Amino acid sequence: MNRSKYLPLTETTYLILVALIEPGHGYLIMQKVEELSEGNVRIAAGTMYGAIENLIKLKWIKAVPSEDKRRKVYQITDAGIDILKEETNRLRTMVAIADANKL
Numbered sequence: 362m363n364r365s366k367y368l369p370l371t372e373t374t375y376l377i378l379v380a381l382i383e384p385g386h387g388y389l390i391m392q393k394v395e396e397l398s399e400g401n402v403r404i405a406a407g408t409m410y411g412a413i414e415n416l417i418k419l420k421w422i423k424a425v426p427s428e429d430k431r432r433k434v435y436q437i438t439d440a441g442i443d444i445l446k447e448e449t450n451r452l453r454t455m456v457a458i459a460d461a462n463k464l
Contacts, residue, residue: 367419370448376402377412377422378437378445384425386432387413416441 370378373394380393390413391404404412413435416422421441427434437445 364451365444365447367444368448368451370444372398372402373404373408373412374416375445375448377404377416378441381422381435381437381441384427384434384436386427386429386434388432390435 376394376397377390379397380390385393387406387409391406391409395403413422417424417435419440420438421444422435423438425434425436
């Protein structure tokens with residue numbers, strides 16, 4: 362299987378996709394990313410909305426209906442899940458190589 366031209370993902374993109382396995386609005390995504398990364402990755406609002414635009418263009422996330430008319434809610438798409446799985450497998454392979462070399 363050929364590796365996607367989109368890999369490797371940035372840490373921020375990877376964490377946003379993971380955060381959007383469950384639907385969420387921008388601020389919630391920012392909170393989840395910080396939580397998932399144990400505080401190591403913090404996304405500023407401007408960066409968050411630029412990332413959302415880019416991920417929508419790639420069709421890795423989409424806006425979904427929401428009861429709250431003040432906030433747009435997003436969720437990962439099937440294409441987003443596919444790229445997330447591909448990146449996760451790539452990372453697992455890298456860790457296995459490091460482990461095999463006693464790092």
